[in-house]
Amino acid sequence: MKRNPIIPFALIAVLGILAMIIFSVVGLNEQEKIANPDEGGEEVTIEDAEEISQSCIGCHGGDLEGGSAPSLQNLGSKYSQKEVRDIIVNGIEGTAMQGGLVTNEEAEVLAQWLVEGQE
Structure with a gap:
C-alpha cells in the first residue's frame, strides 16, 4: 500500500503557517511592552x-578604581x-564608553550613587 x-509536505506547511500566526499574535501583544521599556518595571532604589x-566593572575595575577605563x-x-x-545614558563619543547599557531610571540611581561616593 502506497502513501500519498x-x-x-502539506502537514509541515500547515504547521508552519499556524506557527507564524501564533507568533504574530504574541508579538502584537508584546508590542506595547517593547515600545515602553521603562514603564511597568520594578522601582529602582539607591540600594x-x-x-x-x-x-561597569569590566572596564572600570572591580572596585571601580579604574582598569582599562578611568x-x-x-x-x-x-x-x-x-x-x-x-x-x-549617552556615553562619550570617541571612547569605549557607550550609552544605553542601563535604563534611564537605573542611570539616575547609579549617577546618584557614584556622585555620593558609593557608600
Missing part, C-alpha cells in the same frame, strides 16, 4: 545601585549628578 507523498554597577571613585568632585547621568 504530498501529505507530509540597587551596587548591583547595577556590576555592568576610576569612578570620587566622581562627585569632578562632575555633577546630572553630568554623570548624561554620560551613563
Whole structure:
C-alpha cells in the first residue's frame, strides 16, 4: 500500500503557517511592552545601585578604581549628578564608553550613587 507523498509536505506547511500566526499574535501583544521599556518595571532604589554597577566593572575595575577605563571613585568632585547621568545614558563619543547599557531610571540611581561616593 502506497502513501500519498504530498501529505507530509502539506502537514509541515500547515504547521508552519499556524506557527507564524501564533507568533504574530504574541508579538502584537508584546508590542506595547517593547515600545515602553521603562514603564511597568520594578522601582529602582539607591540600594540597587551596587548591583547595577556590576555592568561597569569590566572596564572600570572591580572596585571601580579604574582598569582599562578611568576610576569612578570620587566622581562627585569632578562632575555633577546630572553630568554623570548624561554620560551613563549617552556615553562619550570617541571612547569605549557607550550609552544605553542601563535604563534611564537605573542611570539616575547609579549617577546618584557614584556622585555620593558609593557608600
